[in-house]
Amino acid sequence: MKPLIKKLTETFSPSGYENAIREVITDEIKDFADEIRVDALGNLIARKGSGGKKIMIAAHMDEIGLIVNHVDEKGFARFSPLGTFLPHTLVGARVRFLNGAYGVVGAEYLKKETQTKLAPLDKMFIDTGATSPKDSPVKIGDVAALERPFHDLGKRLIAKSMDNRVSVAVLIETMRKLKTTAHEVYFVFTTQEEVQVRGAITSAFGIAPEIGIAIDICPVGDTPDSAKKEVSLGKGVSIKIKDPLMIADPRIVTWMIKAAEKANIPYQREVSTLGSTDARAIQVAGAGAMVGGISIPCRYVHSPSEMVDYDDVQNTVKLLITLLEKKIEL
Template sequence: MNELIKKLVEAYGPSGFEDGMRDLIRPEIEAYADEISVDALGNLIAVKKGSGGGLKVMIAAHMDEIGVMVTHITQDGFLRFTNIGGVLPHNLMGSRVQFANGVIGVISSDRLEDRSKIHPLTKFFIDVGASSPDDCPVGVGDAAGFIRPFLAQGKRLTAKAMDDRIGCVVAIETLKRLKTTPHDVYFAFTVQEEVGVRGAMTAANHLDPDVGIALDVTLTGDVPEARPMAISLGQGAAIKVKDSGMIAHAGLVRLMKQRAEAAQISYQLEVLDGGSTDARSMQIANGGTAAGCISIPCRYVHSQSETVDADDVESCIKLLVEILANPINL
C-alpha cells in the first residue's frame, strides 16, 4: 500500500487543478467499480452497485491539496503569491513548489525586522530563477503545489498532501476489499475541498445520497504542548462527532461505534475545534444527508510533513468495509 500512498502524495494537484490526480486514481479503481464518471466540477465518481435492499451511500475523499498561486511578478522576476487553501506562513521558508509545467521555485521572504512574529503571505516570494517578468517561465494566475518526497519510517508515514491523499487511499482500498454490499456506494474523489468543501457540494447535490461519509485527516493532541484533544496517532480510526463546521448525524456515529466494536477495530471519538470536511457539504445538500466522517489522525496538518500511522489507516479501511458490508439502520 505504501507504493500507492507514495504515488498519490507526491503528485501535483492544488485545488482547482486536479486533472492529474484523476488520471492517477482512475486506473487504480477501474477494475473494481461498476461505473466511473467525472462531473462538471471534476469530481471522479466510482460506483459500486449494491446487491439490493440497501441505501445510497456517498463516500468522499478529496484529491486536492493546498498550494499557492502567482499574483504578481516583480521587476526583478520574483513571484508574489496567494494561498490556495489553508497555507500556514510559518511553514513556508525554504519550501519548494512546482508548477504544472514542471518549473520549480523556492520560497523565501522579504527582510523581516521582527522574527518573533508570524508574517503574512504578502511578505513571501517565490524564486524560479527569473530576472524579469519577460524571462519568467510562469505567469500571474499559475498554480503550484509543494514538493517533498514520501517517507515511511516504521509505522509512521510522512508526506505533503497526506491531507487528503491518505483518504483517497482508504477509499481505493475499501473499494478493492469490499466484496459485496447491500448499498449502492458512490466513491467520490472530490475537488476543491481545501478552498471551501466545494466539490463534495455539487457531487452530493447531484447524487442525492441517503448517507454521506467523508474520509479525511484530523488533528491530534499527542505532541508537545498541543491543544488538548483526545486523539492520538496509532490509537485507531477516529469517528468524528463534531468539528467546527458540522455535527455528525447521531445515528451514524452510533452505527460506526457499533461496527468498530463488533469487528474489534480500534477507534477513537473525535471532537475537533478547528476545520471541517466534505461531510459539511454533504450534510446540507438538497433535502439533507445523514453525514459523518471517518478521520485518519494526522500530525502537522497543512505542513509538508503531514504524518499518519499505518495501523490507523488500516483501521479506517476495515471500519469503512464493515460499515458498507452490513445494513445501515439509522
C-alpha cells in the first residue's frame, strides 16, 4: 500500500478543488466497484454489493490549503486558509499552487524582539519570487497546498496530507481486497471535510444509509508533554467513542470492538477532545443513521509532515474487511 499512499499524498487537492485527487482515485477503483458516480459537490461515490445493510464508508479526499486573497505591491501573496492551520508549523513551509507555481511561507515580525512570538496567519505571506503583482505567477483566488515529499521510515511514514489520504488508501485497498460483501456498501470519497464537513452532508443525504462509518486520522497523546489522550501511534486501530462534535452510536462501537477482538486486530478506544469527522454529518443527514468512526492514529496533524504507523494502516484495512464481509447484528 506504500506506493499508493505516496501517490495520494503527493497529489495536490485542497478543499473545494478536489479534481486532481478524484481523478487519481477513480483510476484506482474503477475495476473494483459495481457503480461509480460523482454528486453535485464532487463527492466520488462507489457502490459495491447489494442486499443486507446499506452502509456508507466515508474518507474525505480533500486536504488543507491556502487561497490567495491579494498580492501586495511588493509581490507577496497574502492568503486565507482553506481549513485549519497551526501557525507555528506554517512559517518556512513550501507550497505548490494548482497552476504549478511554487512559494515559501514567510511572516512579518521576525525581528529579534518578536521572534519568539507566533505570527497569526494574516501576518504571513507566500513569497513566490515575484517583486510586484505584475510579475507574480499567482493572483487572487489561486489555491496552493503544502509541498512535502512522502518518506518511508520503515514502520512509520511521513507526508503532507496524510490527513486524510492515508484513509483514502485504506478505502481503495479495502475495495480491492473485499471479494464479497453481504451488504450494499457505498465507498464515498468526500469533498470539503476540512472546511466544516460539507461533502458528507450531501452524499449522506443522497445515499440515506442505515450505518455510516467515517475513516479519518486522529491526533495522539504519545509525544512529549502532549494532550491527555490515550491513543498512541502503532498501538492499533482507533475506534471512536466520542469527539467534540459527535458521539458514536454505542451499538456501532460494540460491533466494531467485538469484530476487532474476534479477528485479533489490535485496537484502541478513542475519546477525543479535538477535531471531528464526516461521521457527524452522516449521523444527522435526513432521518439520521447509526454512525461510528475508525481512526488511524497520526502525529503532527495539520502540519506539513504528518506521521502514521504502517501497522495501524494495515490493521484498519483488516478491520474494515472483517466488518463488511459478514452479516451484521446490532
